[in-house]
Amino acid sequence: MVGLNKNILRTILIISYIMIVALIISGISALFSYLNTGADRSKMLHTEIRKVEQYIPKVTWEPLQNEGRAMDNQTLNALQNDYLDAWYVKQVAYRTNKTAGIKDYYTDSARKNIIDFIALNKADTISLEATTLNHKPTLEFFSEDGQLAVITDRDVVEYKRVFKNEALVLETTETSTYKMVFLLEDGFWRIRHLVKEMSTPFVVEANKINTDSLTLKGINYYPKATPWDMFGDAFSKDTISNDFKIIKAAGLNSVRLFVQYDDFGKAEVNPLKLEKLKQTLDAAEENNLKVVLTLFDFYGDYSVMNWTLNQHHAKKIVSTFKDHNAIIAWDIKNEPNLDFDSRGEDLVVSWLDNMIDAVKSVDSIHPVTIGWSNTQSATILKDKVDFVSFHYYEDLSALDTAIKTMRKDIPNKKLVLQEFGISSYSGFWKPFGSSEEDQANYHKKIQEIIASNNLQFMSWTLYDFVDVPKAVVGSRPWRRNTQKHFGFIDKNGAKKASFKYITN
Structure with a gap:
């Protein structure tokens, strides 16, 4: 009986040892796999923006004739994606008066103005619903080291609704021009500086269609x-x-x-x-x-x-x-x-x-x-x-x-x-x-x-x-x-x- 108990104990120890070794190998394998793959921004950042499902304004780039280094299409697409993410996150922040996600798309200097604006609105019980419908960006400059880009975005069509104590007090559609400086940080483009240069009321000329022949x-x-x-x-x-x-x-x-x-x-x-x-x-x-x-x-x-x-x-x-x-x-x-x-x-x-x-x-x-x-x-x-x-x-x-x-x-x-x-x-x-x-x-x-x-x-x-x-x-x-x-x-x-x- 004593010999039988020893055999059972020995078997349990061997099985336990095998399981521990398997877990160690599995952990090393997972770490190796992680180190050999690129960072997933949806996990790296808490905002997890997916523009395909949430935000797709029309974007029409001017032909690339910028000063500095030439920009390839892959870099341009990455810049556009991060730029639109920045717009979306800011609009969510203005609607909710919460700053979640702002730091992921704006550098310290740029996000200060946004955070101050949100604090002011929150104190005055003001909130803002907004979206952009159209962008016409021009790449003005791309640095030789590939770390800095300057963009002018013209004819940005913005629709806004301003609420005071949850009551609508202003509704407007305007066309604006923005100038922005982007920095490449951690592999992602963040807005460092943003200036709204001009804004005018958005007017669409009536496109009158002749319906004389319409017979239903x-x-x-x-x-x-x-x-x-x-x-x-x-x-x-x-x-x-x-x-x-x-x-x-x-x-x-x-x-x-x-x-x-x-x-x-x-x-x-x-x-x-x-x-x-x-x-x-x-x-x-x-x-x-x-x-x-x-x-x-x-x-x-x-x-x-x-x-x-x-x-x-x-x-x-x-x-x-x-x-x-x-x-x-x-x-x-x-x-x-x-x-x-x-x-x-x-x-x-x-x-x-x-x-x-x-x-x-x-x-x-x-x-x-x-x-x-x-x-x-x-x-x-x-x-x-x-x-x-x-x-x-x-x-x-x-x-x-x-x-x-x-x-x-x-x-x-x-x-x-x-x-x-x-x-x-x-x-x-x-x-x-x-x-x-x-x-x-x-x-x-x-x-x-x-x-x-x-x-x-x-x-x-x-x-x-x-x-x-x-x-x-x-x-x-x-x-x-x-x-x-x-x-x-x-x-x-x-x-x-x-x-x-x-x-x-």
Whole structure:
């Protein structure tokens, strides 16, 4: 028994020794691996900025003709990345009145002014929301030792909102010029000196687009089986093309389609989604239909810090398809006025205003509109849009008067009734709803109003839907079932009585 215990003890000691040796070897290996790899700034610095996800203003460098040493593209990209990181960190600091991250992107002398400014704002209960949308930097000087660079950044478009005791007191967009000295420290470019040389109000000249030829007799479109998920896994060009044939044969000339910000990949637009959208536009062109493409559907975060991401998203889609023959207009946002209460009307309108400028900077040919949810909001930004779009789901008896009021308030722009319709659902969850006959009478009447007022229109919608996602109207069955039955064609493919009045 004594010999057995000794053997057990000996075995335990041997196993323990082997484990200790393995841990030592593993530790040495990890240390060796660390010493043979470059430093990871995301771990080295606590800010862990990722501009691809958080901050992507437009940057256009002037041709490199600087004094001193020539700068290669790799160094220029590193300098640009650190420069934009510095902007982003400063904007976060001004919004929160906290200095976290400032020391990572500014040297001692440069960050003193920032820290003092934050302390003053904090004492006065002032905060600042800001972003830059455009930069045009020029490399003025790069030292022979590669440790110092001087940049002049012109036409920096800055949008700012100033708050006092959390109340908005100032909103401004300006164009500024900055001069900066950078030092290379620990392998990273930090701002040592920054001077704002000049600043002027930012003014965008109105790009007036002739809409005389614009004629919309159309319909809002989703496939029957995949509403609000048109470009998902069940995407089918054949299905869409067949539906477009039905729309064209009904006497309509256009469709309104929707791009969802999250679905399309946010700032980094998914190329697979772009390909599906291209196939859809191709199908429209093949069937001689024009497309009003609505951007930012189901997007409700207008935060200033996200503007560069939003504009990057919009510019990618617009630049990709601005030359497609099917495109007839861009619709910036579907029913943004529904976000006024939750996000603030001033912020939403400023976001729309700047987004119009962003789209027009890429496409100066196609008109731009906004899909307001009612007639009351239609006058907002009426001088920025090229035609005015509004939705109407209210009592038809008031529509004629509402149109005349809009015509008085907006005398020089075309009006498009961009959404309208009525559900034919009358069942267990809504026993006093409308019938298919009621729906037909509704469309007959509204087409008479459209014709008498010489309105352009896009109705809602071609099909009754098999299912409606809860994210669209919520989980209440009376709302979901009602939303399923707005179509001119039922879920079995049979034309309803209202189809006779799909156009006037």
